[in-house]
Every structure is written in structure tokens, then in C-alpha cells.
Amino acid sequence: MSVVNHGGGAPAGSAGPGGQDRWKTPFAGDAEAPVGENERMITGGWRIVRPVVDTKACTNCLICWIYCPDACIVRFEEYVDVNYKYCKGCGICTRVCPVLCITDVPELDFAD
Amino acid sequence: MSGGDRGVAWAFPRELFEEKGLRQVTVWTRGVVLIKEARDVVTALAGAAAREGKQSQAWENYVDLPDRINVPVKAYARISDRPIESRYIYENEAPDIVVVVEESLVKGNPILDGLRPGGTLVVNTRRRPEEIARFLTPGSGLGLLAVVDAAGIATTEKTLSGQEGASDASGIGGGWAAPLSGAVVRACGLVGLPSLEAVVKAPEAARIGYERTILLELA
Numbered sequence: 001m002s003v004v005n006h007g008g009g010a011p012a013g014s015a016g017p018g019g020q021d022r023w024k025t026p027f028a029g030d031a032e033a034p035v036g037e038n039e040r041m042i043t044g045g046w047r048i049v050r051p052v053v054d055t056k057a058c059t060n061c062l063i064c065w066i067y068c069p070d071a072c073i074v075r076f077e078e079y080v081d082v083n084y085k086y087c088k089g090c091g092i093c094t095r096v097c098p099v100l101c102i103t104d105v106p107e108l109d110f111a112d
Numbered sequence: 113m114s115g116g117d118r119g120v121a122w123a124f125p126r127e128l129f130e131e132k133g134l135r136q137v138t139v140w141t142r143g144v145v146l147i148k149e150a151r152d153v154v155t156a157l158a159g160a161a162a163r164e165g166k167q168s169q170a171w172e173n174y175v176d177l178p179d180r181i182n183v184p185v186k187a188y189a190r191i192s193d194r195p196i197e198s199r200y201i202y203e204n205e206a207p208d209i210v211v212v213v214e215e216s217l218v219k220g221n222p223i224l225d226g227l228r229p230g231g232t233l234v235v236n237t238r239r240r241p242e243e244i245a246r247f248l249t250p251g252s253g254l255g256l257l258a259v260v261d262a263a264g265i266a267t268t269e270k271t272l273s274g275q276e277g278a279s280d281a282s283g284i285g286g287g288w289a290a291p292l293s294g295a296v297v298r299a300c301g302l303v304g305l306p307s308l309e310a311v312v313k314a315p316e317a318a319r320i321g322y323e324r325t326i327l328l329e330l331a
Contacts, residue, residue: 044220045184045219045220045221046142046182046183046184047182047216048142048182048214048216088182089182106215106216107216107219108215108216108218108219108237108239108243108244108247111246
């Protein structure tokens with residue numbers, strides 16, 4: 001794993017007191033977060049309403065992606081979508097979307 | 113299993129829940145926000161049955177507690193003309209009547225598991241029963257589907273009063289539970305409407321629920 005130096009002072013790789021390892025302190029902002037799905041805790045069934053993204057209207061501002069408490073917003077090149085396997089339908093993304101491209105639709109309006 | 117085999121005086125019925133005259137009600141709801149309604153449905157039905165001199169029990173599924181917001185949870189009632197022998201079995205494994213407090217629970221939840229053949233399903237929804245039937249597992253033995261717009265008749269009561277066995281200061285059946293219990297009475301005549309009206313906080317809502325229930329015969 002590559003680690004970027006955030007310590008200030010001497011640049012990474014320079015021989016300071018304690019040798020080079022001194023600058024290899026991991027920083028959470030740079031470390032890749034593990035991505036996984038828990039097959040034993042599928043929470044899509046908790047949903048009463050389903051957030052539906054109008055992908056044409058989406059500006060990809062990622063505010064919903066920041067706010068989603070369960071990391072259910074999936075990022076694509078030009079828009080976002082929702083991981084319905086785990087989305088609990090809390091409605092936060094619908095509220096925070098600045099261009100109102102997410103709509104809460106009753107779950108029984110969908111056959112799947 | 114019977115106690116006689118073990119040389120003790122008491123006996124379980126040979127088949128659990130095969131007790132004559134015993135009827136089991138399972139109510140599905142969503143945690144925290146709607147659990148009061150499920151608790152009130154079973155409490156109201158059991159209370160109404162007790163008024164008619166029947167034996168009854170009402171309780172929540174302990175395994176589901178403590179509940180979390182929107183999580184599917186269950187509440188149970190048992191009503192019988194005779195003393196209930198399976199009283200220490202904590203879940204209704206073979207319900208006669210299933211009540212769904214919130215419509216989207218019919219999707220993706222095993223609400224009809226163990227249902228007795230010809231059983232009854234009561235759903236709180238504004239939709240037509242045919243629309244609800246599309247989401248139900250085929251071959252479940254469901255005999256009658258009843259829908260009632262309880263949410264259109266009453267407003268939900270959100271309170272923690274009465275949670276986990278505490279005394280309930282908010283009263284029984286002031287919200288959706290009254291019209292839903294009325295729909296149960298209409299669908300399968302578990303108890304009489306007058307005795308239900310006598311135990312709920314909103315008897316008028318119970319009667320309106322009874323009247324506005326739409327029934328669909330299946331199978």
C-alpha cells in the first residue's frame with residue numbers, strides 16, 4: 001500500500017531521525033476502505049418507500065453519496081444510483097438532493 | 113410429545129397447536145414506528161375475546177426485541193374456547209390469521225409461513241386485494257384476503273408506552289389498530305364486533321374498519 005506523507009517538515013523518503021520508516025505513518029484519508037457486502041444482513045426488506053434516481057437529471061454532485069448513512073449510493077461516471085439490496089428507504093438522499101432528482105416511490109409500485 | 117410418556121401429570125397436546133378450538137393470530141409490523149399498532153391489534157382481539165368468556169393470550173415476539181426502525185417484527189395472539197395448553201410456546205408457528213400493519217411487508221417477508229390451510233390474511237392498504245395478491249407466495253393455502261385502508265380511517269399512535277410489558281398509558285386501539293381489528297372481525301369473526309368496540313379506544317374507527325373491509329376469496 002502506498003502511503004502519502006502528511007507529517008510536514010521533512011519530505012517523504014528523506015533520511016531523518018529514526019530512518020525512513022518514521023514517515024510511513026498511515027493516514028485514514030489515504031487508505032483505501034474495504035468494500036464488501038454482508039450476505040447475512042440484507043436490509044432491503046426494511047424499505048417502505050424506494051428512492052428512485054432520475055439519472056438524466058442527476059448532476060453527480062455526490063451530496064447524497066456523502067449523506068447516505070449506509071453507503072448505498074453507487075457512483076457511476078455521470079450519475080449515481082442506489083443499491084436496493086441494502087437501502088432501507090430512510091429518505092435522506094431524497095431530502096438532500098439539490099436538483100430534486102431522487103423521488104420516494106412506494107415499494108409496492110414495483111413488481112420486483 | 114405428551115407428559116404421560118415422561119410419567120408426569122401434565123400433558124402437552126400430542127401435536128403442538130392441534131388444540132381444538134385454538135386460533136392463532138400473527139401480526140406483522142415495522143419496528144419502533146408502527147409496533148404500537150401491532151401490539152394494540154393483538155391486545156384488543158385478546159381483550160375482546162376475554163370479554164366473551166374465551167381464553168386468550170397476547171404478546172410480542174421476544175426474539176424481535178429490542179426492535180429497530182422499520183425492521184419487520186411480529187406480535188401474536190391466541191384465542192380459544194378452552195384453556196390454552198401450548199401457552200409456553202412463544203411464537204405462533206401455524207397461524208390461522210395473519211395481519212399486516214404496513215402494506216410493503218407483503219414483499220420479501222415470509223408472512224404466510226406455516227399458515228393453516230384456508231387461513232386469512234388482513235392487510236392495511238389502499239390498494240385493491242388483487243394487487244396485494246400478486247406479491248403473495250403461490251400455494252400458501254391462503255383462503256381469504258381482506259384489505260382495509262386503516263391508514264385512511266385513523267392516524268398512527270407513536271408512543272413507547274406499553275413497550276416490553278410496561279403498562280400502557282396511551283390506551284389500546286386509538287390508532288390504526290382499531291380499524292385493523294375491525295377488519296379481522298369482518299374477515300373471520302374471531303370475536304364479536306360489540307366486544308371489540310368495548311375494548312378499543314376508538315370504537316367508531318373499529319366499526320368503520322369493519323364496514324370498509326374488502327374481501328377476496330382465494331383458492
